[in-house]
Amino acid sequence: MAVLDVERHHQDLVDELIAAAEAYNPGVDKELLARAFHYAAAAHEGQLRRSGEPFVHHPWGAAKICAELRLDEQSVVAALLHDVVEDTEVELDDLRGEFGDEIAVLVEGVTKLTRTSFQSREQAEAENYRKMIVAMAQ
Structure with a gap:
């Protein structure tokens, strides 16, 4: 996929996630969601899932499920970032x-x-x- 195609695809994913969150939270921080997606995409750059698709599709899918469950934007962002610490060089700090x-x-x-x-x-x-829900409750 060419760089422009990847960027366009990433923007489409961001737009779809924002639309899912705005459906129940019109004031959602769109910039935060976009920034978290791009952070995850950069951290996972070059990583592929077993299916061959870019790894970032997994955290995006988890985040979209969180948005469809009407979780707050912090939880949606955490879903986007949930594998960054474990599967990349990024640290929790x-x-x-x-x-x-x-x-x-x-x-x-x-x-x-x-x-x-x-x-x-x-x-x-x-x-x-389950762990995300427990962490949100604390």
Whole structure:
């Protein structure tokens, strides 16, 4: 995919995520959502999923689910960033400096347990969502 095509595709994903969040929160911080998406995309640049699609599609999908569940914008941002600390060189303190304590705490709460083995990918994803909900409740 050419650079302009990637940028256009990323903008389409951002626009779709913002539209999902605006459907229930007209005052959503569009700049924050866009910034978090682009941060995740840059951090995951070059990483692919087993399907061959860019890795950023996974956190985008998680964030869209959070928006469709009408979670607050901090939770949507945490979903976008949930694999950045675990799967890239970015550290939690980097996220804290860029996005603040609340989002860093949410990301920390959903960081996958690398020592835990799950019987299926679905179980692992369910555990990640459970941890995000617990982190939001604290």
